[in-house]
Amino acid sequence: MTLDAAAVTGWFREHARDLPWRRPGFSAWGTLISELMLQQTQVARVVPVVEEWLRRWPTPADLAAASQADVLRAWGRLGYPRRALALHACAAAIAERHGNRVPEDVDELLALPGVGDYTARAVAVFAHGGRHPVVDTNVRRVLARAVDGVAQPAAPSARRDLPAMSALLPEDLEEQRLFNAGMMEIGAVLCTARAPRCDECPLRRSCAWRAAGSPAHDGPPVRRQPRFEGSDRQRRGRVMAELRASDVPLTEAELARAVPEAARILEGLERDGLAARAEGGWALPA
DNA sequence: AAGCCGGGGGT
DNA sequence: ACCCCAGGCTT
Structure with missing residues (x-):
């Protein structure tokens, strides 16, 4: 065993942040909305907006009936407003083709606009309890460190990332759900890109990166992102x-x-x- | 494979 | 003042 899944789920049961989409009874539709919003936007900014959206548009058909202008205004300053239009188009597709219910099938989810490898599996697992590997950048970083012993993951590759996570998934349905969520949570709050809090990490005893002395990234320099100011x-x-x-x-x-x-x-x-x-x-x- | 697409938070 | 963050889509 290269990674202690039980350590992850045990830690998550105790330390998971209390977030709207983790409350019992949170709808599959709410999960799809929140995952789209969370694609590139911090949790704290998403929370109030997803709650307002669900009050206003409690089912896909409700959102589908809204104008694009209203949807873009409700999106506010979350950024990347194409996601708002994608969600509006998701709502129409779900209302028309899926009986107003969010699909459970990964391929049907992938066919929705704005839904890619990460979001499709996140919705299948967290909204419907399906058993699938959920791999976002946090999970990729935790795996790179805990399993591969390097500071940063290689370039994203679904062909490598999904089987790698799949191999670690617990068989038990509830456990795999907590494992997926726990790996993301560890990456988000402990195993951060800078200044990881290894002392609090449930994987600290078995982490390959820590065992190797937490070596700095030695590959090619990380691509620098363009300035936002003046862009x-x-x-x-x-x-x-x-x-x-x-x-x-x-x-x-x-x-x-x-x-x-x-x-x-x-x-x-x-x-x-x-x-x-x-x-x-x-x-x-x- | 690389570039585009917002906006805010940490250092 | 600067650097970092991050999934999906297009080219």
Whole structure:
């Protein structure tokens, strides 16, 4: 055995954070919403928004009946608003093709917009109790350290990552669910990329990385990410904020006061379905 | 395989 | 002031 699954589930039973999507009775639809929101956004920012969404749109059909503009406004500042449109499209597909119930089958989940390898399995496991490996970046880091003894995982590869996690999954249905959740939780709160809290880790006694003296990453340098300040991502965010805040269409000149490159940015937003030409200017899509 | 896509939090 | 974070999609 290369990793003590019981240590993970035991720790998780005791130390799991109390989060809305872990409450008993939280719906499968709520799980799909929260997983989409959590794809790139921190837990603390997601919590109030997912609760508001569920009050407002308790089933997929409810969300499907909303306008894209209302959905984008409710998305607020969570970032990457294409996810809001994806969720809206998920709602329509589920209402029309799946009887208003979130699918349990991984391949059916993968067919939904915005749902990839991670989200499909997370929903199958956490919403429906299915037995599947759930691999996000936290899990990949925990496996890299605890099993492989290196500081950072190799480039993501579903062909390698899924079988690696699968081999460690407990047979018991409840245990595998806790194991999947526990591995993510360890990666999120203990086995963090920087300053891991190994002293509190349930895997500290068997961790290959710790046993090797926690060597620094020795591979090629991690790719540096582009600056956000002055980026088109920042400009797009600013234009979207203007459109969300206005009840009436805004002219290109008005938007250019907030973002000088508004004309070019709007072309991109229109291509992505996030902005639409309206009388006298631009607005959120209807 | 690499680049794009928001916004906030930690150091 | 700077660096880090992270899943899905497109090219």
